[in-house]
Amino acid sequence: MYILAVDDDPIILETLEIFIGSMPEHELVTAQSAVDALQQMADQPRMFDCFLLDIQMPATDGIELCSILRNVGGYERTPILMLTAMSDKGHIDNAFKAGATDYITKPFELNSLQGRLNLVEPIADDIRVRAEKIAAAESEDAKLEAGQSFVELHEPFSIMDVDGVIENHAIENYVTQLSRKSLCGSVCLAFSIRHVAEIYHDISNYDFTCMITDVSEAISDCLSPVQRLVSYAGNGTFVSVIEGASHIDADRLVDQINLHIHRMELAQSNGERLNVRVCAGRMKRMVWRTGDAAVDALREAHDSAEQNADRLEREMGNIWTTAQFA
Amino acid sequence: MQDNLTDSLQPIRDRFIAVLADRQSEILTSLEVAMRTPELATAELERIGGVMHKIAGTAGTLGFGALGESAQKIELGILSSSQPDGTYPAQLWIDIVDWLELSSGLTRDAD
Numbered sequence: 001m002y003i004l005a006v007d008d009d010p011i012i013l014e015t016l017e018i019f020i021g022s023m024p025e026h027e028l029v030t031a032q033s034a035v036d037a038l039q040q041m042a043d044q045p046r047m048f049d050c051f052l053l054d055i056q057m058p059a060t061d062g063i064e065l066c067s068i069l070r071n072v073g074g075y076e077r078t079p080i081l082m083l084t085a086m087s088d089k090g091h092i093d094n095a096f097k098a099g100a101t102d103y104i105t106k107p108f109e110l111n112s113l114q115g116r117l118n119l120v121e122p123i124a125d126d127i128r129v130r131a132e133k134i135a136a137a138e139s140e141d142a143k144l145e146a147g148q149s150f151v152e153l154h155e156p157f158s159i160m161d162v163d164g165v166i167e168n169h170a171i172e173n174y175v176t177q178l179s180r181k182s183l184c185g186s187v188c189l190a191f192s193i194r195h196v197a198e199i200y201h202d203i204s205n206y207d208f209t210c211m212i213t214d215v216s217e218a219i220s221d222c223l224s225p226v227q228r229l230v231s232y233a234g235n236g237t238f239v240s241v242i243e244g245a246s247h248i249d250a251d252r253l254v255d256q257i258n259l260h261i262h263r264m265e266l267a268q269s270n271g272e273r274l275n276v277r278v279c280a281g282r283m284k285r286m287v288w289r290t291g292d293a294a295v296d297a298l299r300e301a302h303d304s305a306e307q308n309a310d311r312l313e314r315e316m317g318n319i320w321t322t323a324q325f326a
Numbered sequence: 327m328q329d330n331l332t333d334s335l336q337p338i339r340d341r342f343i344a345v346l347a348d349r350q351s352e353i354l355t356s357l358e359v360a361m362r363t364p365e366l367a368t369a370e371l372e373r374i375g376g377v378m379h380k381i382a383g384t385a386g387t388l389g390f391g392a393l394g395e396s397a398q399k400i401e402l403g404i405l406s407s408s409q410p411d412g413t414y415p416a417q418l419w420i421d422i423v424d425w426l427e428l429s430s431g432l433t434r435d436a437d
Contacts (some may be wrong), residue, residue, distance in 0.1 A: 009380050009383065009384065011338060011341065011342055011345065011384045011388075012383060012384055014338050014341075015335065015338055015384065015387055015388070018331065018334045018335060018338070019331075021334075022330070022331055022334075054383075056376075056379060084383070085379055085382045085383040085398065085401075086379075106382070106383035106384070106386075106387070107382070107383060107384060107385060107386025107387040107388075107391075107394055108387055109387065110331065
């Protein structure tokens, strides 16, 4: 990968040059400030595949720079790894909300740095392949088509520009980074769109992605009084990590989200209205769950929401059958 | 490869020690001002916290784990014990003095 590292400490940059210099698959460019980084981006003949950003820098800090990069064309999905000694929850939350992909805690070792870079390399490869397809397309229509990939029902995809919504792999990295203490008051809660398979087959792929984006916005907005991060995990299911949510009434929250979705008047491109409703699974407390166990909590919440959606559809079917026999 | 890497890091380690001497003097100056003048204590301790943050971020990678951990402990101590009237727990001052002694050992060895 072609990597840009930004840190105001020259010792860190020199150490990265040696570490990344020992990895033949990667090439490093360094910058000492956000302004320097933006200048490097303008001067380079090709796009960067990955960024390493220090959080605590004078003037524009790494979190602000992360937000800026996410708004630069072509860098919406590029892996951004925050490289920092700040391991408190506030900084981690803000970094992921700003669009960070992962978080590397300083001091770092060669192996952990290499491991983190390996984890994001497939994302960078996917972005590069897609960019090459767009560049190779001859007409404007072909370029547009090359830029849009077909989304399978089970597949998570990136949702852009919705406050509090991050990529699915980023939410897994987020819970992995938090300490036991930080996770203590947090819960994981997932929401599934009911009869999503039917909706998926009935509407165009483009309309499906728009509908998912709108529902993610409704969920994030309804959770917004509390600190939350939401991601789309595929199959019409959204996973959220909510801080201090022990007082949340899940049934009431689902009603609020469904009302919000109803008011959005979701429709297909042809104007036909979409009847979209979500349900929630069981809340999973994150206390005592760190690392892989925290990721397991996300999966359990996900499964629980999908099981609830299936159960509700079965019950609706039973009511319909009973009513017909009555 | 590990041996090559260790060799490659040696000039950075040397530079870290050289910079550490300047940082010790910066910390000592701020510490003296903070202890003498309570109304300036918060600003000076924030300055010390900033220097400790930098040291905590690099020391462990370069093989000075104890120094980095101790710097991080002080940085967190400053962040968590900030008082509007400039009073800080005595242990914080002791930790900073201990850190200066620990780091002086490293810079002395390098001389």
